[in-house]
Amino acid sequence: MKLHIKNGRFIDPRSGTDTKQDVFIAAGHIVALGSAPADFKAGRVIDASGLIVAPGLVDLSVRLREPGFEYKATLETEMHAATAGGITSLACPPDTDPPLDEPGLVEMLKHRARSLNLVHVYPLGALTVQLAGKRLTEMVLLQEAGCMAFSQADAPLADTQVLWRALQYASTFEFPVWLRPQDGFLAQGGVAHDGEVATRLGLAGIPASAETIAIATIVQLVRDTGARVHLQRLSTARGVELVRAAKAEGLPISCDVSAHHAHLSEMDLGYFDARCHVIPPFRSGRDRDALRQGLADGAIDALCSDHAPVDDDAKQLPFAEAEPGATGLELLLPLALKWGAELKLPLLKTLAVVTDRPARILGIPAGSLAVGEAADVCIFDADAMQRVTAETLKSQGKNTPFLGTELPGRVRYTLVGGQVVFEG
């Protein structure tokens, strides 16, 4: 079906365009911008007056909980949640049960996702078998099965020799490796930032050095091996500085931050609010401010939802025993808009961290609205305020520190490959 999106404010970060122009879609692709091509007969016209027409969002960290944890969420519920959040492509880490360490499992996940025909799902393969940090996975076969990169998810990789070899091997084939930098020994037993609040609440701390030491180690191994590494979900100011320095040196390193960490700090733990039990922990206000600034000046490349749906039974426990994680798919756009507004950034820049830049990191043809590109589009009202409630969230995960708060941005249409997959 041919589609005509009219009267919208068209924002495409990749080309740097922010202008009022119509979009014409045919056969799943963008065929023209501004004026209709000859003989274009729209099967449907979407009136985007007062709305923003942007590339569909690309989310670098989404736990779909399938296979293995279907009681927390299923592929179907979470993909619907993604479309409701304007997300059209997402990367999922390999920490499913079983982990994504065999080509068959990856193919199955890809097949399941394709059959739902909603969002593009890009699995990350396990870097080591069973994520146990010992034996390398069959990366070449996993890549053929559809893995975009390789990751340990949140599983520790304590043995630096294995890490060194893994980076050597991956770089042989130019496979990117995605790592969440955390020294497993320093973080052992910790549940909160090792600072003022953890001291007051009597929670076991994770020192900031658990992150910086890991980054320093990874940066040195990147220097040695030339591997392309993406660092996931930074949490400390010092970590941002280390990445900034590595980039200045010309090393092939990129990084992201979660939308929660761009807004919250240890202070938000309040009286043991288990919804704020996340990994890595919310750190000091100074760290949070550095993350926000780093994301604005490019030291941090992308903003991700770090979507991790947790069921109530696993969350309604004393803080340390509660399972870490928060729902995020439907909050990514609102939290990006809130961040951009608070830093007084133009929308073009705000949207880049959830569209163009993550698409480049993932290496996928998305995050842009140029003629010829697949028509993955997010049409939203940037000014509408919405209250986050368990009822309005489509995700099976209802736990988020933002529950009950009002956030800007309401998605009106989400298009994947020219098909309207969400209308709100």
Place this chain on the structure above:
Amino acid sequence: MNTTTLPDAEVLYAELVRQLRAHVTRETAIVGIMTGGAWLAERLHRELGIQPALGVLDIAFYRDDFDQTGLSRNVKPSQIPFDVQARHVLLVDDVLYTGRTVRAAMNELFDYGRPSRIELAVLVDRGGRELPIAAKYCGALLEVDPAQVLVLDRKETGTFGLSLSNSHRERRTSS
């Protein structure tokens, strides 16, 4: 406030002392209920030349309206510095009203031992009893509007006065 119709507390006190002189021996123990009753008891103890040390009760832990009013903000320790067992005890309070305070005081007293006899002396009986309790010694009977609270004050000189206030007691109720 309406003090014009109230009698002089010192006159009532003199009347109470007159009644007590005839009946109280030096061996009678005297126990005042905090706060007004304790002030009275203190003066009586001295004036009547009572032998056993003065006892005071704060009946906060024995109130029957604890569920509604909670614990008083300034509970003071009760002090019964003599052996209650088989003792003749004179219980003293400023104003007798519903009788609930006296009941609480008697309950508390029994937790110290079994007195041989308890008698009650009050400065004013304002009627309105909710329990079968009566004062043996009483300065005066007084009609008081149920909406008002009658309280004893002690001036810096140590003399007594009576005053009325409107009932806005949140954490303290019937005497």
Place this chain on the structure above:
Amino acid sequence: MKNPQLNEHGELQHLLSVEGLPRDTLLHILDTADSFIGITDREVKKVPLLRGKSVFNLFFENSTRTRTTFEIAAKRLSADVINLNINTSSTTKGETLLDTVDNLSAMHADMFIVRHASSGAPYLIAQHVASHLHVINAGDGRHAHPTQGLLDIYTIRHYKRDLSALSVAVVGDVLHSRVARSLIHALTTLGVPDVRVIGPKTLLPAGVEKLGVKVFHDMNHGLAGCDVVVMLRLQNERMNGSLLPSAQEFFKSYGLTPEKLALAKPDAIVMHPGPMNRGVEIDSAVADGPHSVILPQVTFGIAVRMAVMSILAGN
């Protein structure tokens, strides 16, 4: 953020932590405790305040000593006391903490005394229970042990009267100590001007000075001129490992001996929340010596717990 310990009138609904409680509330508890002290000298050692009320001792972590003091306190207030030692195995059977609490609430409990190994567990329970129920934290993880903190400050006030010119040193494993946290908050709230913590860096939590204390690593400096020395218990499992090389070495540096105590004021008092490790954190000569007020602490503890229970039950 609403303080979950207070009800809509700003009165104490639960006692979860000393932190954040108004000075006035602390004084009310201490003053009320004064009135309970004498009760044990009487023929009948109880008052009828909580007659007909059910107090559940909910101990998810074993502690006969603490449970007993709460039990005695509740019984002296004429409450019915039900003791439950819930080992974690019932939770592994699939029943969650809140399931357990729901079950017990259905048995018409009026008050829960909660001891739990996980910091914050009593908050979760307090936020979950019906509004007529009261929760008292009897120790949660490393976080708080408010009745212990209150009985400690009660003891200090009993012996030192004026709190406004005192130096108090808290010595040992502050990192893992809920007792230390509660006492520090009580001391700072009531205006004790000089609160010190003394210990090796491994046993002091990050940013401890933000609690309003001065940090010392050397006993000789830390104890100098102190009015009160509070020794903390060193748990067995912390004695050998990456926190400390050995109990002997800890005693050498931080154990309270008569020689070290001589650095404090001549009339200094020595406290310990118990149970003591003689020869690890405290020398027997000090524990049993003239400066020790460790046994009176236990006696005062019952009065303080009675005060807390009766104030809560009345709100």
